[in-house]
Amino acid sequence: MKKTLFDKVWDSHVVQQVEDGPDILFIDRHMVHEVTSPVAFLGLKNRNIPVLYPERTFATADHNTPTINQHLPVEDPLSANQLKALEENAAAHGISYWGLGHEKNGIVHVVGPEYGITQPGATIVCGDSHTSTHGAFGAIAFGIGTSEVEMVLSTQCIMQPKPKSMRININGELGKGVTPKDVALYIISRLTTSGATGYFVEYAGDVFTSMTMEGRMTVCNLSIEMGARGGMIAPDEKTFDYIQGREFTPTGAAWDKAKAYWDTLHTDEGASFDKEYHFDASEIEPMITYGTNPGMGMGITNGIPNAYAVEGGAATYKKSLAYMGYNEGEDMIGKPIDFVFLGSCTNGRIEDFRAFAEIIKGRKKADNVTAWLVPGSHKVLAAIKEEGILDELHNAGFELREPGCSACLAMNDDKIPAGKYAVSTSNRNFEGRQGPGSRTLLASPIVAAAAAVTGKVTDPRTLL
Amino acid sequence: MAYDKFNVLTSTAVPLPIENVDTDQIIPARFLKATERIGFGDNLFRDWRYNQDDSPKEDFVLNNPRYSGKILVGGKNFGSGSSREHAAWAVYDYGFRCVVSSFFADIFKNNCLNIGVLPVQVSPAFLADIYAAIEEDASTELVVDLPAQTITISSTGASESFDINTYKKGNMTNGFDDIDYLLNIKDSIRDFAANTPL
Ligand code: SF4
Numbered sequence: 065m066k067k068t069l070f071d072k073v074w075d076s077h078v079v080q081q082v083e084d085g086p087d088i089l090f091i092d093r094h095m096v097h098e099v100t101s102p103v104a105f106l107g108l109k110n111r112n113i114p115v116l117y118p119e120r121t122f123a124t125a126d127h128n129t130p131t132i133n134q135h136l137p138v139e140d141p142l143s144a145n146q147l148k149a150l151e152e153n154a155a156a157h158g159i160s161y162w163g164l165g166h167e168k169n170g171i172v173h174v175v176g177p178e179y180g181i182t183q184p185g186a187t188i189v190c191g192d193s194h195t196s197t198h199g200a201f202g203a204i205a206f207g208i209g210t211s212e213v214e215m216v217l218s219t220q221c222i223m224q225p226k227p228k229s230m231r232i233n234i235n236g237e238l239g240k241g242v243t244p245k246d247v248a249l250y251i252i253s254r255l256t257t258s259g260a261t262g263y264f265v266e267y268a269g270d271v272f273t274s275m276t277m278e279g280r281m282t283v284c285n286l287s288i289e290m291g292a293r294g295g296m297i298a299p300d301e302k303t304f305d306y307i308q309g310r311e312f313t314p315t316g317a318a319w320d321k322a323k324a325y326w327d328t329l330h331t332d333e334g335a336s337f338d339k340e341y342h343f344d345a346s347e348i349e350p351m352i353t354y355g356t357n358p359g360m361g362m363g364i365t366n367g368i369p370n371a372y373a374v375e376g377g378a379a380t381y382k383k384s385l386a387y388m389g390y391n392e393g394e395d396m397i398g399k400p401i402d403f404v405f406l407g408s409c410t411n412g413r414i415e416d417f418r419a420f421a422e423i424i425k426g427r428k429k430a431d432n433v434t435a436w437l438v439p440g441s442h443k444v445l446a447a448i449k450e451e452g453i454l455d456e457l458h459n460a461g462f463e464l465r466e467p468g469c470s471a472c473l474a475m476n477d478d479k480i481p482a483g484k485y486a487v488s489t490s491n492r493n494f495e496g497r498q499g500p501g502s503r504t505l506l507a508s509p510i511v512a513a514a515a516a517v518t519g520k521v522t523d524p525r526t527l528l
Numbered sequence: 529m530a531y532d533k534f535n536v537l538t539s540t541a542v543p544l545p546i547e548n549v550d551t552d553q554i555i556p557a558r559f560l561k562a563t564e565r566i567g568f569g570d571n572l573f574r575d576w577r578y579n580q581d582d583s584p585k586e587d588f589v590l591n592n593p594r595y596s597g598k599i600l601v602g603g604k605n606f607g608s609g610s611s612r613e614h615a616a617w618a619v620y621d622y623g624f625r626c627v628v629s630s631f632f633a634d635i636f637k638n639n640c641l642n643i644g645v646l647p648v649q650v651s652p653a654f655l656a657d658i659y660a661a662i663e664e665d666a667s668t669e670l671v672v673d674l675p676a677q678t679i680t681i682s683s684t685g686a687s688e689s690f691d692i693n694t695y696k697k698g699n700m701t702n703g704f705d706d707i708d709y710l711l712n713i714k715d716s717i718r719d720f721a722a723n724t725p726l
Contacts, residue, residue, distance in 0.1 A: 210639075497557075
């Protein structure tokens with residue numbers, strides 16, 4: 065039978081099928097962070113059971129960590145307590161832990177690929193919805209809740225019905241200034257935030273094959289924002305080049321064996337999907353969001369759509385625009401902004417900092433803008449310094465912070481104040497996501513950079 | 529952890545006719561710092577429910593004395609966004625045992641099932657009927673019959689059936705969870721693990 069990439073990976077991980085129930089899926093790699101794990105570890109304690117495979121489990125601290133003065137003790141007692149809990153739980157169960165200050169510390173979805181924990185054909189879960197990032201390597205990767213974290217810690221399996229399959233094909237060439245982030249925001253704007261709920265997505269076509277691994281990660285990362293369980297891209301030479309030689313990547317005979325498996329990981333000619341979409345690369349512009357969910361995005365030179373033109377409830381739409389302080393039909397270009405956030409597991413990798421630097425080089429940060437530039441990991445931070453990007457940032461009046469999730473979810477002190485506008489390279493523009501009352505405009509690193517130097521929403525193509 | 533058994537729930541309901549209610553609204557990130565599963569109900573819908581000075585917002589449904597009950601009725605695409613199970617815990621801790629919507633986000637739905645809160649997906653038309661019935665009379669009860677897989681509006685008698693797989697239904701009615709099941713097949717899991725390529 066002809067199989068999709070997704071079928072191949074899923075089917076080879078099914079331990080058992082429960083009659084008229086879910087599949088029992090074996091999980092190769094489990095990433096753990098401080099926020100969604102403490103109650104799961106407590107559950108193990110209450111049941112008096114150990115972690116079944118500590119060597120398949122990796123812990124890092126990222127969601128709740130400060131991004132300045134990481135060498136000092138964490139001030140907020142609740143955050144400090146949560147970090148301590150993870151450290152103790154990891155030690156008690158023999159799990160490797162890359163805590164605050166550790167050279168390998170960083171956002172869970174940034175460090176996984178950096179150290180070769182993420183591999184093609186693997187099943188990867190984490191108590192975080194953007195686990196879909198790892199699908200860029202041809203892995204089945206998705207976010208889970210805390211009960212499931214406990215399930216995977218204790219049994220290395222989860223129970224889930226097999227999702228339906230969707231393929232999104234984009235062929236052609238992307239225009240100037242159009243980045244992987246724009247491709248993802250474009251897809252979500254077309255499908256809406258629930259358009260892929262119940263599906264697992266494969267991205268196919270020239271646009272994705274010619275994308276870098278970083279770009280593929282950005283696209284897969286955002287799969288969840290259209291409701292999909294996850295998204296994946298078939299591994300190719302670029303994938304193998306990226307992972308080869310990393311700490312947890314197999315070597316020697318183990319590499320050959322793994323490689324033989326990886327070479328089978330592509331959708332068979334003629335395999336069918338439950339749903340399929342085709343888009344043309346030339347239709348995609350640099351994107352920006354104007355509302356309070358990631359589906360409310362548009363080409364940056366367009367006007368904000370009218371309520372009658374959008375699918376779904378006009379009341380919800382109007383509530384959203386009211387929250388943003390925008391009106392139907394207005395242009396986004398020229399809208400004043402207050403903050404810029406470059407970072408997160410969506411756009412906190414080295415390539416994103418390079419792109420940002422490209423725009424700000426030889427220019428100055430606008431006086432009305434507060435910019436938070438947060439590398440996704442220590443490895444990214446080191447590369448920023450090594451490549452001279454830090455100097456360029458300083459020359460343009462920017463400061464760099466220390467790695468972590470930061471203003472992506474504003475769990476630490478990096479909160480956008482109420483009523484303020486932030487152009488963010490992160491993934492969610494929900495009400496209050498970046499701080500109570502904050503207003504988020506999601507965009508690519510170069511749209512963020514253009515806003516940072518002009519103080520308003522600006523088409524980055526005018527600065528390239 | 530094992531949870532309360534769910535059988536037939538008869539209760540008044542709280543209407544929240546907003547679409548795309550995401551888990552950041554259900555519980556904002558700044559309340560995720562606990563290391564135990566207690567007290568999340570106080571912060572359910574925190575920023576819709578309270579002003580920044582902690583005074584209640586009069587116009588939010590949870591602050592309206594007309595509405596109460598163990599069933600929350602939300603708009604389409606309920607529970608989208610973050611995977612935080614804290615959202616389901618907050619719903620439970622506040623006192624809800626069932627959430628009704630015309631469409632649920634996947635992870636939220638799973639999280640609810642895993643802690644014993646029943647997600648009931650109804651047709652958009654039936655959802656509108658529920659809102660209308662509650663609007664007309666806030667003391668209208670809904671009857672959620674899990675064994676029969678039906679939901680009924682008691683004031684009008686209108687009823688619709690809903691889907692749930694047999695396995696999950698069994699878990700809910702017996703108060704079992706997935707870990708109980710998986711621990712019983714640990715040997716098969718170990719055998720499987722020994723033969724995985726990665
Ligand atoms: S950067 Fe944001 S989306 Fe990514 S893991 Fe951290 S909080 Fe989640």
